[in-house]
Amino acid sequence: MNQEFSKMIVRMIDLKREYELVRQDIERALRICFEHQRWILGEEVGQLEQTVANYLSIGHGVGTSSGTEALVLALRALAIARNGREFFEKDDEIITASFTFTATGDAILRSGATPVFVDIDPCTYTIDPQQIEDYLASSTKKRVVGIVPVHLYGQPCDMEAIMKIARAHDLFVVEDAAQAMGARWNGRRVGAWGTMGALSFFPTKNLGGYGDGGMVVTDDSVLAKMVRALLQHGGEDKYNAEHIGYNARLDTLQAAILLAKFSYLEERNEQRRKIAQLYSDQLNLIAGLTLPFSPPPAQHVYNQYTVRLDPGLRDKFQEYLKERDIETTIYYKKPLHAMKLFDHSITYGDLKQTEAAASSIVNIPLNPFLTENEIAYVIETIRQFFKG
């Protein structure tokens, strides 16, 4: 193999490289915080909320301590505002995908409701709207209250189909947009389609902080106000609690860092899409390798570049790349319905596509800081694997 490819490690994510590029912006932003010393809900939090709301063209952003808390707070606010109860009840059902990160289902349980897992579309790995329809039509005594679609890997769900179903059945929609900040469906950014949206600023996300952080977004000012109350002990101020609240504020320091990094988000997402296109062009003709599928009106932001291969080859593929210093990951090997936590949740149908995806997908390195050389090396190594 080419000499220039020797001694390199191709990483899934490279925060140190990014830091070198944004160091001055970050240091300036932090210095301002050290001078003002307003650590709890300092002005940076409000500035970030406004910036993100403008970016999504939505009325309100409310910073939270993580993406998980954003989901919980959104669902709790809906339970209070729509049902007049602190929590949902066990027989309130919320439809979501099983092929997602634990937090999606966990947040539904924490809101008091029961998750209903329906199958995904095998091409996009996102929730299949037809399965939602089929579940809603399938039996008589159901109490579905909402849908939590997950924009997995940065790939937007079919939001028009989902919103149409939600309107027809009077359901709320809370978008889990943790992996998809900036992605669009038919021009409109994800997070801005549903009743509410949840974003995550976990370091590996497209806009990542230097620690945990998240945001709830919504056009509904009553729900925004409720989330704001819940994240600071459940009252208009913390000495007048009305609801069972949390301490789940977004940290001022994280907000300052995220504001500094926000200026680069579009550029970085563009770079992710460019690298994805390169991979897709160059790996296109390999028999036995399935590439991401994201036709318009989806605009994918590639938090992950996910390929699929024969389950019997997956370990060998990962091993082959690892021996050649190329990192890979699998999100997710175990779907939620297979976890003990969800033993009492509902699964609709056999979830065949979910199981198939979980046993055959691999994420290969895609981050905006990969060099041309690294990208070429990944492509060449994958070609070699399938030749051998």
Ligand SMILES: *Cc1c(COP(=O)(O)O)cnc(C)c1O
């Ligand atoms: C990251 C993630 C979350 C949770 O976000 P945190 O900020 O880590 O709490 C929720 N859902 C999905 C799909 C995620 O990828």
